[in-house]
Amino acid sequence: MLASAECMTVEQRALLRHRKRSVYPFLQASGYIRGVTGMTITVKARHPALGAEIHGVDMRQPLDAETLQEVVDAWMKHLVVVFPGQHITDQEHVAFTRQLGEPEIFHQTSLHLRSDGVKEIFLVSNVDERDRLMRPSEPSQKQLSSSRMWHTDSSYRPMPSVGSLLHGIEISRTGGMTQFINMYMVYEDLPERLRSEVEGRKARHDFSMLHRLVGSPAPTPEEQAAMPPVWHPLVRRHPVTGRKSLYISSIYNDAIEGMDDAAAHRLIEDLTAFSAQPKYMYRHEWEPDDVLMWDNRCTVHAVTPHDPDERRVMHRTTIVGREPVLAG
Numbered sequence: 151m152l153a154s155a156e157c158m159t160v161e162q163r164a165l166l167r168h169r170k171r172s173v174y175p176f177l178q179a180s181g182y183i184r185g186v187t188g189m190t191i192t193v194k195a196r197h198p199a200l201g202a203e204i205h206g207v208d209m210r211q212p213l214d215a216e217t218l219q220e221v222v223d224a225w226m227k228h229l230v231v232v233f234p235g236q237h238i239t240d241q242e243h244v245a246f247t248r249q250l251g252e253p254e255i256f257h258q259t260s261l262h263l264r265s266d267g268v269k270e271i272f273l274v275s276n277v278d279e280r281d282r283l284m285r286p287s288e289p290s291q292k293q294l295s296s297s298r299m300w301h302t303d304s305s306y307r308p309m310p311s312v313g314s315l316l317h318g319i320e321i322s323r324t325g326g327m328t329q330f331i332n333m334y335m336v337y338e339d340l341p342e343r344l345r346s347e348v349e350g351r352k353a354r355h356d357f358s359m360l361h362r363l364v365g366s367p368a369p370t371p372e373e374q375a376a377m378p379p380v381w382h383p384l385v386r387r388h389p390v391t392g393r394k395s396l397y398i399s400s401i402y403n404d405a406i407e408g409m410d411d412a413a414a415h416r417l418i419e420d421l422t423a424f425s426a427q428p429k430y431m432y433r434h435e436w437e438p439d440d441v442l443m444w445d446n447r448c449t450v451h452a453v454t455p456h457d458p459d460e461r462r463v464m465h466r467t468t469i470v471g472r473e474p475v476l477a478g
């Protein structure tokens with residue numbers, strides 16, 4: 151069951167609010183006064199497990215502190231939120247992201263997945279910046295194909311990302327849905343056999359796993375040095391909600407503490423298969439200028455395939471992690 155704000159005691163609500171204030175210092179620092187932007191948001195769930203749409207936000211404008219808090223509350227409750235109809239530039243995308251935290255700058259430069267124009271933008275696109283449709287066999291496209299497998303962004307970092315914001319600029323009609331899983335619910339429902347395997351254990355997350363998995367170029371020595379493998383708990387506690395979730399990222403997990411490679415691989419496969427059940431999943435069908443914002447700490451996602459002759463252009467910002475993964 152998803153815990154809801156309605157079920158919390160006054161103390162729990164106060165603790166949650168305190169944690170949010172601690173985690174989102176910009177809320178206190180913000181000089182915006184409610185009423186200046188005149189925004190009133192409405193939130194409508196799209197799936198019982200996760201996913202909601204938020205109306206009443208114009209991402210080209212800064213949010214006042216109270217509206218920002220409402221957006222964060224909805225995000226923490228629904229894990230994935232969509233802001234439909236956002237006609238934003240890359241600069242506005244980055245400025246909106248900055249209200250939630252510092253945007254990541256992708257370490258890898260060799261495959262040109264980072265925008266030349268705005269360095270905080272990660273290009274989830276099969277069209278290059280000269281407007282050329284790229285083929286699936288090209289290195290950057292091979293690497294992006296890993297996003298069809300369940301993962302959470304930047305889990306290979308010592309302090310993995312808080313969340314991501316993806317702007318659908320040219321969307322696919324032949325596939326290209328982005329699917330999300332509520333990993334709180336997965337953890338709560340784990341069968342005993344799987345639960346006993348993950349409790350108290352860590353998994354390794356290695357960026358260079360992508361090269362072994364999908365045949366994209368190996369990271370350069372400089373990139374490898376910037377992204378050494380890291381170990382994170384398989385069960386993590388969310389720093390804002392305090393809830394426990396399963397933390398796996400199948401495209402980066404290449405080892406598990408106390409297991410040989412074959413057993414580790416099998417366990418990640420079993421955990422992924424258990425997670426990918428429709429009751430835990432929201433599947434997002436894109437409309438142009440949707441901006442989707444998800445929490446990387448308690449969800450995993452995967453994109454469905456689409457016709458490679460169809461253009462698909464999405465720009466992503468990723469919020470820098472602020473602390474190491476807390477063991478659950």
Ligand SMILES: [Fe+2]
Nearest residue numbers: 297302303451
């Ligand atoms: Fe991703």
